[in-house]
Amino acid sequence: MRYVIVIAAIAFFLIWDGLYNQGRYLDVTVREVSHAVRYVTGKT
Secondary structure, eight states: HHHHHHHHHHHHHHHHHHHHHHTTTHHHHHHHHOOOHHHHOOOO
């Protein structure tokens, strides 16, 4: 049940972001995560 709530919350956020913000928050999140992965793995 816990996982269902988490998945529903993520899905709601993605739908809200896509409808009202043209995916801006998702874009920023993906960019920051990719920077963090590059920093951790040491790739430039």
